[in-house]
Amino acid sequence: MTKTQSIALGSILYLFGHGLSWFLSNSQLVWDWWKDKPFITCMIYAVPASMLFWYGTKYSYAGLGEAWGARLLAFGLSYVTFPILTYVFLQESMFTPKTLSCVFLSVCIVMIQVFWR
Numbered sequence: 001m002t003k004t005q006s007i008a009l010g011s012i013l014y015l016f017g018h019g020l021s022w023f024l025s026n027s028q029l030v031w032d033w034w035k036d037k038p039f040i041t042c043m044i045y046a047v048p049a050s051m052l053f054w055y056g057t058k059y060s061y062a063g064l065g066e067a068w069g070a071r072l073l074a075f076g077l078s079y080v081t082f083p084i085l086t087y088v089f090l091q092e093s094m095f096t097p098k099t100l101s102c103v104f105l106s107v108c109i110v111m112i113q114v115f116w117r
Helices: 003-030 038-064 067-090 097-115
Strands: none
Touching (some): 003 038, 038 067, 067 097
16 A cells, blocks of 8 residues: 555544544534433444544554654544534534634645645
8 A cells, every 4th residue: 555545544534533523522412312321422433433543543654654643634634524514413603714714724734744745
């Protein structure tokens, strides 16, 4: 697998992991059924999310060659995932100056980690 493929696969795994983490934390805010079920929520979402992050780190590290790169890539991708899911499921706009600035900076972080050698 090439470095580019490793980074791409790691990024995809991170995106899915962040998606599951969003539902882990926020299902209680979206659906009434989840409000008082922290144990079952953790059982459903935490193990698959952890596996996605574990493998995301494995492949990102292989492509980027450093733990900091993998960590900052994961951070940046979390700021892409969270605003989208929050907008779709909680109808909280991501189109505020503060949120858009943070999303822009996160995209910059991802681009720096991927393209700056």
